[in-house]
Amino acid sequence: MQLAKELLSGNRLALSRLLTQVENDTPEGRSALIEIFPHTGKAHIIGVTGGPGTGKSTLVNQLGLCFRKHKNPKVAIVAVDPSSPFTGGAVLGDRVRMRDLAGDEGIFIRSMASRGSLGGLARATAGLVQVFDAAGFEIILIETVGAGQAEVDVARLAHTTLVVEAPGLGDEIQANKAGLMEIADILVVNKADRPGVENTLKALKSALELAHPVRHVFQHHGQVEVVEAPDQAEESSWIPPILKTIATDGSGVSELIVEIYRHKENMRESGDWAARERSRLGSELDAMLQEALVFGFREKIPASHYEHVLDKIIQRKLAPRDAVKTLLNGGSK
Amino acid sequence: MQLAKELLSGNRLALSRLLTQVENDTPEGRSALIEIFPHTGKAHIIGVTGGPGTGKSTLVNQLGLCFRKHKNPKVAIVAVDPSSPFTGGAVLGDRVRMRDLAGDEGIFIRSMASRGSLGGLARATAGLVQVFDAAGFEIILIETVGAGQAEVDVARLAHTTLVVEAPGLGDEIQANKAGLMEIADILVVNKADRPGVENTLKALKSALELAHPVRHVFQHHGQVEVVEAPDQAEESSWIPPILKTIATDGSGVSELIVEIYRHKENMRESGDWAARERSRLGSELDAMLQEALVFGFREKIPASHYEHVLDKIIQRKLAPRDAVKTLLNGGSK
Numbered sequence: 001m002q003l004a005k006e007l008l009s010g011n012r013l014a015l016s017r018l019l020t021q022v023e024n025d026t027p028e029g030r031s032a033l034i035e036i037f038p039h040t041g042k043a044h045i046i047g048v049t050g051g052p053g054t055g056k057s058t059l060v061n062q063l064g065l066c067f068r069k070h071k072n073p074k075v076a077i078v079a080v081d082p083s084s085p086f087t088g089g090a091v092l093g094d095r096v097r098m099r100d101l102a103g104d105e106g107i108f109i110r111s112m113a114s115r116g117s118l119g120g121l122a123r124a125t126a127g128l129v130q131v132f133d134a135a136g137f138e139i140i141l142i143e144t145v146g147a148g149q150a151e152v153d154v155a156r157l158a159h160t161t162l163v164v165e166a167p168g169l170g171d172e173i174q175a176n177k178a179g180l181m182e183i184a185d186i187l188v189v190n191k192a193d194r195p196g197v198e199n200t201l202k203a204l205k206s207a208l209e210l211a212h213p214v215r216h217v218f219q220h221h222g223q224v225e226v227v228e229a230p231d232q233a234e235e236s237s238w239i240p241p242i243l244k245t246i247a248t249d250g251s252g253v254s255e256l257i258v259e260i261y262r263h264k265e266n267m268r269e270s271g272d273w274a275a276r277e278r279s280r281l282g283s284e285l286d287a288m289l290q291e292a293l294v295f296g297f298r299e300k301i302p303a304s305h306y307e308h309v310l311d312k313i314i315q316r317k318l319a320p321r322d323a324v325k326t327l328l329n330g331g332s333k
Numbered sequence: 334m335q336l337a338k339e340l341l342s343g344n345r346l347a348l349s350r351l352l353t354q355v356e357n358d359t360p361e362g363r364s365a366l367i368e369i370f371p372h373t374g375k376a377h378i379i380g381v382t383g384g385p386g387t388g389k390s391t392l393v394n395q396l397g398l399c400f401r402k403h404k405n406p407k408v409a410i411v412a413v414d415p416s417s418p419f420t421g422g423a424v425l426g427d428r429v430r431m432r433d434l435a436g437d438e439g440i441f442i443r444s445m446a447s448r449g450s451l452g453g454l455a456r457a458t459a460g461l462v463q464v465f466d467a468a469g470f471e472i473i474l475i476e477t478v479g480a481g482q483a484e485v486d487v488a489r490l491a492h493t494t495l496v497v498e499a500p501g502l503g504d505e506i507q508a509n510k511a512g513l514m515e516i517a518d519i520l521v522v523n524k525a526d527r528p529g530v531e532n533t534l535k536a537l538k539s540a541l542e543l544a545h546p547v548r549h550v551f552q553h554h555g556q557v558e559v560v561e562a563p564d565q566a567e568e569s570s571w572i573p574p575i576l577k578t579i580a581t582d583g584s585g586v587s588e589l590i591v592e593i594y595r596h597k598e599n600m601r602e603s604g605d606w607a608a609r610e611r612s613r614l615g616s617e618l619d620a621m622l623q624e625a626l627v628f629g630f631r632e633k634i635p636a637s638h639y640e641h642v643l644d645k646i647i648q649r650k651l652a653p654r655d656a657v658k659t660l661l662n663g664g665s666k
Contacts (some may be wrong), residue, residue: 037652052384102444281646281653288657293626294537294619296661313614319370321363324621328629 006033007135019110022127032129036134041277043076043133044264045322047155049144049183050138055190059164059247060143061107064107066253072106073138078128079111080121080144080154108137122153123291126284129157155183155311156283159276160263162256164188165204167196181207184240185263192233192244204242238266301327335362337368340468345438348468352443355460365657366460369467374610376466377597380488381476382516388523392497392580393476397440399586405439406471411461412444413454413477413487441470452556455486456624462490472561488516489616492609493591493596498537500529514540517573518596521589525577537575571599634660 003021006014021029048063050056054116057079064075110128112121125142132140144154155161187208189200241259245252267273309326312318318326336354339347354362377425381396390412397408420609443461444452452603458475464474496517520541524534574592578585600606642660645651651659 034652034654036648041649149427158627277647282643285643285646285656287652288653289630289660290627292657293630293662294623297622297626310611310615310618313618314610316371316374319367320618320621321367323618324625327622328625 004032018131019128023124023132033116039134040130043140045139045140045158047142047158047161054166055247056164060141060192062247062250062253066257067139068106075107075139076132076137077109077141077262080125098249124286130280160185160260162186162188164190164199166191167194167200186259187242188245190245190247193246237270337365351464352461355464356457372467373463376471376473378418378473378491380494387497388580389442389497393521395580395583395586400472400570401439407469408440408472409465409470410474412440413458429653456620459490462477493518493593495519495521497523498533499524500527500533520573520575523578523580526579570603606638
């Protein structure tokens, strides 16, 4: 309770402590989340996803610095690492990044490794985002590594999703991009000074056309121009633009921020912002409901009964689906 | 029912049809899974995971062919692609692979894109594995793309997990490997004819030491030798070996198969096989229980009540955790 109050008054130490409570899902963290919830809903949540080797972390650092320069908002970075389910691989990266961004009180970085289950990871991330939101951070960057379901789940938390690519990461990566195209609001080709950048742009353009078949994307002289089929113009007013950046020297990052603000504006006007809020909070409600239902059920049945049923499955005397019926009916088949 | 009987009698068309039913989670698929369940539990389930660009699919093809040559078992390959959550990216790869393995009736390949949620993906994969197991496939290779939670979930389905790496995929990949080290039973450096192979071996060795701090791994003259700390020798008798392969010409694949059989033998002797069966089937039971609980609950509450509660959350008048209490109590706060 005290921690929540101190957070709302801008105490940085309280912020740090509360993030830990929420990440560890403690009773204090849970009740603080309830208390601060009325103060959330103001931040622009931006997901940044892409495979290893795309220079995504450097780009996120640069975005943080550049956002600060533009309109001076408080910026939070949540780095989610679903590929370290057991040990804290994220912590090392955290220290490296601190060095880049040190000295700016307006930027706060938090890393998080996976919490055992993917559902747990998305839920913990949602909690951290709420803490930052209530603490007055206007820009919240969520960074994820990889190209799997975790990214899709994290994208569900964001208002704007950036998908980052880089030249020369192999053909297989290109082939696996169809799913990412459908969550991308903005596509970024980072390391754009590397050879092969034109091929990457071409591959992204094709993947984008595959994901949005009625739209037409053209590229002229390094600039990407998007032309919509006229009869589909009403359906959605946003076509994911493709931008080039070189995060190591900051090239293209200002232009990227302009696109991010443009996407926000577009969402506000089209009603997409409200739709995403509904879907975001609906997912969070569903995840909590599911957790509560499973917890409540486990409390009701004796562990020995559960183990007995599992024994029958292992002996192939009972199929898992029949076992579920047995357990739900409270019987002891 | 008929389909299940035909499957058990070795009908290949019935196999194909049942796989589709199970993947689509139809009522027919569900009841067939119950019927065939007593005939499962014989297959050796091998998970193969690793990032994009490691040549994992080619390696899995070679493993299939090589297993066939060694002891002539029926081999199934289940290619799971969690990075294509919306569109069927896996299908294209399927066709390419069919060409390599065509003409051998003893190999069956099935690809599967993500099923909306990661839990759904793991459950559908478990179902396909049971169908192959009941149909007499003694070796079932499950291949996953990426390095995230999906891989960990799929590893839970396997008796033996191979983690595949390749030289020259960038530093970030190396840094993200701690989690994978803990699920790996065998480490494979594929594309071992490429430059940088010694660096990859060194990085894997370090990551392995980090994941298993009490064990000591040494590498001499290209061969990897593992020395265990004496006081820890009782705890687990298996140290993940590191092997080099060149899947494109088959180099090292026979040696890899020898290690896979050695791991199986070791698990049988140590009791690990039984422990993994328990954990495998326990996870499956839990996932089905959770699904049944959520489904049962949704049936009970009117959609309008749920939407009303969600509205309150969006207006920040009710925190998600309080909303769960409201819904579970059947009240209408």
